[in-house]
Amino acid sequence: MSKKDLDRHDVLKRLIRKEIKRSHAAKLLKLTIRHVTRLKQAVATFGAAALIHKQRGKPSHNQVPEKERKKIVDLLKEKYFDFGPTFAAEKLFELHEIHRDPKTIRAIQIKEDLWKPRRSKTKEEHRSWRQRRSAFGEMMQFDGSYHDWFGGRGGIKEACLLAAIDDATGKPAKLEFAPHEGVFPVLAFWKIYVETHGKPRQIYMDKFSTYKMNSRVAQDNPDLKTQFQRAMVALHIDPIFANSPQAKGRVERMFDTFQDRLVKEMRLANIATVEDANKFLEEKFIPAFNAKFSVEPASPSDLHQPLTEKERKNLPSIFSRQEQRTIQNDFTFSFKNERYQLTEHQPVTICKKDEVTVEEHLDHTIHIRLRGKELNRVLLPQRPRKITVPFVIAKSAPLTTRPRADHPWRQRLLAGAQKVTS
DSSP states (O other), X not given: OXXXXXXXXXXXXXXXXXXXXXXXXXHHHTOOHHHHHHHHHHHHHHGGGGGSOTTTTSOOTTSOXXXXXXXXXXXXXXXOTXXXXXXXXXXXXXXXXXXXXXXXXXXXXXHTTSOOOOOOOOOOOOOOOOOOOSSBTSOEEEEEEEEOTTTTGGGOOOEEEEXXXXXXTOOEEEEEEESOSSHHHHHHHHHHHHHHTOBOSEEEEOOOTTTOOOSHHHHHOTTOOOHHHHHHHHTTOEEEEOSSGGGGHHHHHHHHHHHHHHHHHHHHTTOOSHHXXXXXXXXXXXXXXXXXXXXXXXXXXXXXXXXXXXXXXTXXXXXXXXXXXXXXXXXXXXXXXEEEEEOSOOXXXXXXXXXXXXXXXXXXXXXXXXXXXXOOEEEOOOOOOOOOXXXXXXXXXXXXXXXOTTOHHHHHHHHHHHXXXX
16 A cells, blocks of 8 residues: 555544544545545445555556557667657657557657656756747748768768758748858858748847857957858848857757757668758758648748849859959959959959959859959969079088197287297
């Protein structure tokens, strides 16, 4: 008997001995008077055993049949050994037609030592709740996550997953694997995004150097911008920079989910290349993920702004790496250890010492612009290298502490001594 049963038996025995009344016993046991009366009659007739549940110690009628349980255990150990309970339950139903509650799968995993219950979270710093934006496209949370997404397949040890998560719906609007979170991968990501969806009103991201200049000089001069900021200004998109990872928690938590689900989905699909992975994201993973986890926005409208004809035409120029160069007296300039000559015929008048904009497009072609016009130029051959003669230091004889006997200095001293004595 449990402590609860022993306590009930003691109170009911006092009631039977008429030491207390039914109302008092009901108050002590926190039961109704009618229930106390039934328990009193049962204990008087059958003794203390009447308080023990008849099903205690017996197998449940709702337990998983042993044959099905063995099949679940074999599948979990063979294919889903690192899956969480919810994800494992989904895959068992989707691929093997085994429909069991995630709590049941969790109990089996814990018993088979395939899952460890998570510890309760420690007390953290208090943070204020922020309401979601009201409509799709009003704000995108953007970030990159480095992880072993391919599990070592295809020789890929680590890749960067770039993700744009809509704040209103929680939908991954675009996911793409890239080699790193540098300027060109990020610009290429957003070029495809705005061509597909249009321009979001705001982009929420961290202060990584690709997105924001963090030096003291940049803080004192707000006109200094990164290549990404310059592109956002050209498209009239408002960038917002978070002061902590928790501020953009939607995309941070999404990466935790992706590192659990996406890694295993790609392993089941045997994906081993970045090209196949990006195709899988676009065609299968994103639609299925959005259908399962996205939420309804407060407003059904789509706040993405469509590109104008001028913006669409200038997209290769907007999403490019741009630097300034000065025209020399011979109408040449240098860029990345290459020299370029501006030709005689140009769409605009060029003067010496003019500042031109050199654009390196995403396809790594070079374009030069002045006052909105592209200039004509030719690549000059490399300058001849100077012949360098190695400078050799001749070895000198070691210095002696005493001059030789026939040294001129000694001769002068001897001659002077003879004059003095004479």
